[in-house]
Amino acid sequence: MNEALGIEAVGKTYHDGDRAVVVLDGANLAIAEGEMVALVAPSGTGKSTLLHIAGLLDTPTAGEVRVAGRAAGGLDDEGRTRLRRDTIGFVYQFHHLLPEFTALENVSLPMRAAGVARRTAAARA
Numbered sequence: 001m002n003e004a005l006g007i008e009a010v011g012k013t014y015h016d017g018d019r020a021v022v023v024l025d026g027a028n029l030a031i032a033e034g035e036m037v038a039l040v041a042p043s044g045t046g047k048s049t050l051l052h053i054a055g056l057l058d059t060p061t062a063g064e065v066r067v068a069g070r071a072a073g074g075l076d077d078e079g080r081t082r083l084r085r086d087t088i089g090f091v092y093q094f095h096h097l098l099p100e101f102t103a104l105e106n107v108s109l110p111m112r113a114a115g116v117a118r119r120t121a122a123a124r125a
């Protein structure tokens, strides 16, 4: 089965003044297409940090991230944005929906921004 997400030896260290906070250290994860995965861990252990890195919203301080078979490490900001836009969907605990639009429009808007025709986007949504 094709790999949807690959996380290899990923590290993330935050710097708080001269204090280094190591949140991720050598994290590995491989998720195949069609696989459903839940990430469960106590509060403050790095779930959001890992998801932001996996979702290309944040960059790791070490290691490699692959999304849909493409290495994110070598991409510039624009390349990362494109890869994220074309392959990743987020549903947040707080939905961040645009209140001026219907639910259907909220779902189809990212497709419209990616150049998908209105009718195709509406049908998929």
Ligand SMILES: Nc1ncnc2c1ncn2[C@@H]1O[C@H](COP(=O)(O)OP(=O)(O)O)[C@@H](O)[C@H]1O
Binding pocket: 014, 015, 016, 021, 023, 041, 042, 043, 044, 045, 046, 047, 048, 049, 050
């Ligand atoms: N921007 C940041 N700067 C410094 N520390 C952070 C930052 N974001 C998260 N942390 C710290 O990283 C740790 C993991 O946070 P987080 O990924 O939000 O955990 P979870 O989602 O599992 O609750 C926590 O100790 C948090 O305080």
Ligand SMILES: [Mg+2]
Binding pocket: 047, 048, 049
């Ligand atoms: Mg969290």
